[in-house]
Amino acid sequence: MSLPVPVCTSGPFSWSDGRGRAIIVGSLTPHSGGSMAKGITKRSDDYSQWYIDVVLKGEMADYSPVKGCMVIRPNGYGVWENIQRNLDRMFKETGHVNAYFPMLIPESFLKKEAEHVEGFAPECAVVTHAGGKLLEEPLVIRPTSETIIWAMYKNWINSYRDLPILINQWANVCRWEMRTRLFLRTTEFLWQEGHTAHATHEEAEEETYKMVHVYKTFAEEYLAMPVIAGKKTDQEKFAGALHTYCIEAMMQDGRALQAGTSHHLGQNFAKAFDVKFQDAEKNLTYVHASSWGVSTRLIGALIMTHSDDNGLVIPPKLAPLPVVFVPIWRNDDEKATVLGRAREITADWDPLFFKIDDRDQYKPGYKFAEWEVKGIPIRIEIGPRDCQNNEVVVVRRDTSEKITMPMNGLITNLRKLLEDIQANLFNVAKHRLDTHTRDCVSYEEYVANVEEGGFYRIHWCGDRACEDRLKEETRSTIRCIPFDAPEESGVCMLCGKPSSRRVIAAQAY
RNA sequence: CGGGGCGUGGCGCAGCCCGGUAGCGCACCUGCUUUGGGAGCAGGGGGCCGCUGGUUCAAAUCCAGUCGCCCCGACCA
Numbered sequence: 402m403s404l405p406v407p408v409c410t411s412g413p414f415s416w417s418d419g420r421g422r423a424i425i426v427g428s429l430t431p432h433s434g435g436s437m438a439k440g441i442t443k444r445s446d447d448y449s450q451w452y453i454d455v456v457l458k459g460e461m462a463d464y465s466p467v468k469g470c471m472v473i474r475p476n477g478y479g480v481w482e483n484i485q486r487n488l489d490r491m492f493k494e495t496g497h498v499n500a501y502f503p504m505l506i507p508e509s510f511l512k513k514e515a516e517h518v519e520g521f522a523p524e525c526a527v528v529t530h531a532g533g534k535l536l537e538e539p540l541v542i543r544p545t546s547e548t549i550i551w552a553m554y555k556n557w558i559n560s561y562r563d564l565p566i567l568i569n570q571w572a573n574v575c576r577w578e579m580r581t582r583l584f585l586r587t588t589e590f591l592w593q594e595g596h597t598a599h600a601t602h603e604e605a606e607e608e609t610y611k612m613v614h615v616y617k618t619f620a621e622e623y624l625a626m627p628v629i630a631g632k633k634t635d636q637e638k639f640a641g642a643l644h645t646y647c648i649e650a651m652m653q654d655g656r657a658l659q660a661g662t663s664h665h666l667g668q669n670f671a672k673a674f675d676v677k678f679q680d681a682e683k684n685l686t687y688v689h690a691s692s693w694g695v696s697t698r699l700i701g702a703l704i705m706t707h708s709d710d711n712g713l714v715i716p717p718k719l720a721p722l723p724v725v726f727v728p729i730w731r732n733d734d735e736k737a738t739v740l741g742r743a744r745e746i747t748a749d750w751d752p753l754f755f756k757i758d759d760r761d762q763y764k765p766g767y768k769f770a771e772w773e774v775k776g777i778p779i780r781i782e783i784g785p786r787d788c789q790n791n792e793v794v795v796v797r798r799d800t801s802e803k804i805t806m807p808m809n810g811l812i813t814n815l816r817k818l819l820e821d822i823q824a825n826l827f828n829v830a831k832h833r834l835d836t837h838t839r840d841c842v843s844y845e846e847y848v849a850n851v852e853e854g855g856f857y858r859i860h861w862c863g864d865r866a867c868e869d870r871l872k873e874e875t876r877s878t879i880r881c882i883p884f885d886a887p888e889e890s891g892v893c894m895l896c897g898k899p900s901s902r903r904v905i906a907a908q909a910y
Numbered sequence: 911c912g913g914g915g916c917g918u919g920g921c922g923c924a925g926c927c928c929g930g931u932a933g934c935g936c937a938c939c940u941g942c943u944u945u946g947g948g949a950g951c952a953g954g955g956g957g958c959c960g961c962u963g964g965u966u967c968a969a970a971u972c973c974a975g976u977c978g979c980c981c982c983g984a985c986c987a
Contacts, residue, residue: 576987579911580983580984
């Protein structure tokens, strides 16, 4: 798969990473000025090393002394704060409230739901000692909070008048994974988990469906990352759920990344924790549940969707710092003039919107490179010449385009430009997704191509056996059954049995 | 758990084969000159060479253990 990808100002290109995987690049070539990105592996040379380099050089995160854990640095945490702020608003606008449940969960709680314990037991960290003594009952560090939350809901729910409960929490969780990757899969990670309780199956279903669409909207509007929303296969669903909905994104190397999930838990947890309510007709019934979450993995998704060989590219809506001024001077007089004008221009601006990089110890070129690697959406160069002409040079991170703008009314033009950048990032990513999603009929064709990345729309009979075979033979999985997949009769790509709609299959992170 | 790589000033590495008491680049500090794409020169500070044991007059170097980290695969958001 090496379909051309149009970009804004430079030519389309696509290349291989030397292991046969196509690197699908929707961003820009390095601009004039030679090799900019010191110490960043090119995507074409080694995509996964590129990702690590970008995360570290962009100061998003750093490795911690404990294997599999990471420190989220201010640049990365700033993105997370923006994700939180915007998502949190969307949750509250849909009627949810925040609460906080404890991190330590009695081990016995985890065991109450059979499928749940089976799914999570292997990856739980367990506290056995505390206060210098062996604990009577070990405490599990939450891998997710369903059990502790439902143990509490039991106390809070008596009547249909107590329902629905629409609680979200922002928290850390711990899952002992075999292999970790910065942001994408770490031992401890930050996330939000919504846990709702409803009187009926239909209400819980409506909630589950609604929240996956909140995620889709958020991913597309804020992360500028197009996603495919759909339903997971039974094999891929959450441990303890009736079914799981998800959003799936495509990274620049064509691999799929699950970016958010929403589970319809049915009455499984209500039964496990004996949570019943009395309805209007005086019947005692088990409560229906949903849970849904996104994590700091979104930051990894963001990076792998937009960043380039020069470093991070952060969408304006989530950038901790949207605009940076790099003043240029040759002597103290010029320094005074240039800084004076910069401060004058920005006098009534929101201080969180911009920064004037007046550090003395670095030359402008150094600063350009630094802010570039950190993914700041807009850099403004302001020097003596600009001051004379009452203008500034504005450079956008996504295309490297330099635009001269008058000092007068600058903020208005910048806001417009930030919107353009946001839209452009989405459009480039959307085009990549569209052009690298293709119908596939024959298994031979699939096997021959799937290694190169991209999404494949295939017919699947729905049998577990075919799904297992696909995974076994191609190291790819059925990512989801898209909500918008049209009814279409066909035959299963693997076994030839009838199928009524296509599913998305791909190699995934 | 398998495969690969690596542990030497803050970071990246050389030195190890052929033992002789540690070096380079970046970063850092001081000063001067510089400043529109990662500045130059001069001077300076900083390392029980991952850990333990062994061989030896002498170990970063040889031997035996051991611990840790990263990358690639099997599980997962």
